Amino acid sequence: MERGNRRPSIRPDIARVEEYVPGESLDAFSARTGVPVERLIKLNSNESPYPPSPRVAAALGVFTAYNLYPDPDGHTLSDDLARYTGVAPCHLVFSNGSNELIAQLWRVFLGPGDSVLTCSPTFSLYTTATTLAGAELIAVPRRDDYEIDLPAVLGALRDDTRVIVLCSPNNPTGNLLARADLDALLATGRLVVVDEAYIEFAGDDALAHSPIQHVPDHDNLVVLRTFSKWAGLAGLRLGYGAFPTWIVPHVRKLQLPFEVNLAAHIAARETLADLPYLRRRIAELVAERDHLAAILAEQPYLRVFPSRGNFVLAEITDPRLSVAAFRVRMESTGIILRYFRTPDLARHVRLTVGTAADTDALARVLAGLRDDLNVSGVPATAERAVEPVH
Numbered sequence: 001m002e003r004g005n006r007r008p009s010i011r012p013d014i015a016r017v018e019e020y021v022p023g024e025s026l027d028a029f030s031a032r033t034g035v036p037v038e039r040l041i042k043l044n045s046n047e048s049p050y051p052p053s054p055r056v057a058a059a060l061g062v063f064t065a066y067n068l069y070p071d072p073d074g075h076t077l078s079d080d081l082a083r084y085t086g087v088a089p090c091h092l093v094f095s096n097g098s099n100e101l102i103a104q105l106w107r108v109f110l111g112p113g114d115s116v117l118t119c120s121p122t123f124s125l126y127t128t129a130t131t132l133a134g135a136e137l138i139a140v141p142r143r144d145d146y147e148i149d150l151p152a153v154l155g156a157l158r159d160d161t162r163v164i165v166l167c168s169p170n171n172p173t174g175n176l177l178a179r180a181d182l183d184a185l186l187a188t189g190r191l192v193v194v195d196e197a198y199i200e201f202a203g204d205d206a207l208a209h210s211p212i213q214h215v216p217d218h219d220n221l222v223v224l225r226t227f228s229k230w231a232g233l234a235g236l237r238l239g240y241g242a243f244p245t246w247i248v249p250h251v252r253k254l255q256l257p258f259e260v261n262l263a264a265h266i267a268a269r270e271t272l273a274d275l276p277y278l279r280r281r282i283a284e285l286v287a288e289r290d291h292l293a294a295i296l297a298e299q300p301y302l303r304v305f306p307s308r309g310n311f312v313l314a315e316i317t318d319p320r321l322s323v324a325a326f327r328v329r330m331e332s333t334g335i336i337l338r339y340f341r342t343p344d345l346a347r348h349v350r351l352t353v354g355t356a357a358d359t360d361a362l363a364r365v366l367a368g369l370r371d372d373l374n375v376s377g378v379p380a381t382a383e384r385a386v387e388p389v390h
Contacts, residue, residue, distance in 0.1 A: 017131045023338060035334045041361055043352040044338040046171070046198070046311050048232040048285070050355075053277050055270040056233075060263055070262040077265050080272045085225075086213050087242045093251050094260045098197055098226040098239030102165075103129050104254045105222065108247070109162050109191060110135040116163045117156060119148045121344050123171045123195065135162075141344070146173035146305065150181050157188060164188070167195040168211075169202050172338070172350040174307025176202055182211055186218055193222045198309035200230035200282055201289070206308065215242040222247070227264075229310055230282055231271045238264040285310050289353045295363045296351070299370055310353045320373060323347055333365050 023045030030037045051057075078089035085092075095101040102125060110116065110133040118126050120139040130137040140156045143149050148166065164185050168177035177194060185192045194211050212223040224241045228234035238260055243251060271278060293312050296304045301318035316326055323339060326349065330337055338350040351362070 013131070013134055017128060024336060026336075029331075029336050033331055033334075035331075039334040041335045041354060041358050043354050043358065043362070044336045044350075045234075046229055046309070046352045047234045048229060048281070048310070049353075049358065050232055050281050052232040052267060053271050053274040055274045055277075056267045059266050059270045063262075063266060066262060068262070069258045070260065070265050072258055074260065074265060077269055080269055081240060084272050084275075085242065087215060090245055091215055091242045091248065092240055093243060093248055093255075094238065094240045095255065096237040096239070096260060096264075097228060098195065098224040098241065099125055100259075101224055101239055101241045101251070102126070102193075102195075103132065104251050105193065105241075105247075106130060106133040106135070106163070107254055108250045113160055114163075115158055115161045116165060117153065117161050117190075118165050119153065119170075121146075121173060121340075121342065123167050124342075126165050136160075142173070146170065146175050147178070148181055150184055154184070154188070157190070161190055163191045163193060165193040165195065167197070169198045169308040171198065171309065172311065172313045172340075172345070172348070173305055174309045174311065174313060175305075176206060176308050177211075179209070179211075186221060189220060191220050191222065193224065195224045197224070197226045198229055198311075199225065201286060201310045202308040203286075212242045215244065219244045219246065227268055227271060231268070231278060232281075233264070233267050233271065236261070236264040236267050238268050285353050288356060288359060291356070292351065292353055292359050292362075295359065295366065299366050301370065301373060302366075312351050312353070314349055314351065316347045316349065318373060321369070323349070326369070329365060329369055333361075335362055335365060 026037050026040050026042055029035070029040060074094050077094070078092050081092055082089045093101065095104065106129045110130065112134040114135040115138050116126065116130045116135055117138040117140065119142050121142070127137050138156055138158070138161065140149060140153050166177050169175060182192065182194070196210060196212065199207055199210055210223070211221060212225070215221050215223055222241055222243050224239065226239040228239070289307060289310065289312060293304050293307065296302050296312060296314050301316060301321050303315040303317050305313045307313065316323055323346065327339060340346065340348055
C-alpha cells in the first residue's frame with residue numbers, strides 16, 4: 001500500500017460549508033491597509049468601545065487560583081444571573097459566547113432532512129450552524145421595514161421545520177421581535193430560539209418584558225444572550241441561554257468539560273455586581289446611537305433604519321456612490337465598518353456605535369463625501385477593488 005502521498009478526505013458536507021467571516025481585527029486591518037493601529041476607529045463588530053467594569057480588572061488581578069478548574073456547572077454565577085434575568089438557575093446554561101450555544105443547540109435538534117426557518121436579513125452564523133448540522137435553512141424575507149412577515153413565515157413552514165430562530169434586536173437591522181409574532185410562532189409547536197445578544201440596548205421596557213421570563217412556561221422557547229456587547233466582555237467569551245429544563249441536559253452533554261474559563265466566570269460575576277455602572281454606560285451608548293443615526297440621516301446619499309441595538313444600518317441610495325468607493329474613503333481614514341456579500345444588503349453598511357469622538361470623526365468623513373457629490377458628482381477617492389465580507 002502506498003504511503004505518504006495521499007491526503008485523508010474531508011467530509012463532503014464540511015467541505016461545502018461557507019466559512020463565517022467575523023469583523024476584521026485592528027491588527028489585520030492595519031497590516032492590510034498600512035494605517036497604524038493607534039489611528040483606527042473600529043466600528044465593525046458591535047463591540048463596546050468601553051472596557052469592562054473596573055471591578056472586573058481588579059478581581060482578575062487579585063485572584064490567584066487559576067491553577068484550578070472552574071465549577072463546571074457555574075452554581076455561583078447561575079445564582080447571580082438568576083437574580084438578573086428572573087429565570088431560575090435550573091434553566092440556565094453557559095458557553096463560550098452565545099454563538100457556541102447556537103451550534104450545540106442545532107446539533108441537539110437537527111440532522112439531514114431537517115430545516116431551520118429564519119427571517120432575512122439576519123445574523124449569518126445561523127446559516128453556517130445549519131449547514132454544519134446537515135440541515136437546510138429556509139430564509140423568509142422581512143418586510144420593507146424589516147419587521148417579520150408573519151403570514152409568509154407561517155406559509156413557509158414545512159413538516160421538516162424543527163427550529164425557528166430570530167434575532168431581537170435583529171442584527172443587522174436593529175428591530176425587535178413583536179410579542180404577538182412570537183406568540184404565533186410558539187403556537188406552531190416548533191422550537192423557537194430568540195437571540196437577544198443586544199437586548200440590553202433596547203430599553204428598560206424591552207428588557208423587563210423580554211421573552212426570557214416566559215421560558216419556564218413554554219416547552220419550545222429558548223432565549224440566548226451574551227456578556228460580549230453590553231458588558232464589554234467580548235474578549236472573554238461568555239454567553240448563556242435560558243432553556244426549558246427538558247432541553248438543558250442534552251445541550252450540556254455536547255459541551256466539553258469546563259466549557260467556560262474561570263476568568264470569564266469572575267468577570268461576569270463582577271459585572272452583575274456593578275450594574276449601576278454598566279447601566280450608565282449603556283445609557284451613554286444609546287444616546288450616542290441616536291446621535292449617530294441623526295448624523296447619518298443628514299447625508300442625502302444614505303437611508304438610515306431605526307435601531308434598538310448598539311449599531312445602525314444604512315443603505316447607500318445615491319447611484320453615483322458605489323459601496324467600494326464609500327469603503328475606500330472610510331478605510332483611508334482608518335474607519336472600519338461592516339459590509340455585506342448578500343444581495344439584499346449589497347448596498348448597505350452597518351456601523352457600530354462608538355464614542356462621541358468616534359462619531360465626530362465619522363461625521364467629518366461623511367460630510368466630505370457629501371461635498372464631493374455636490375461639487376463633482378463623484379467622490380474624490382478613486383475606487384479600488386474591495387472584497388466585501390459577511
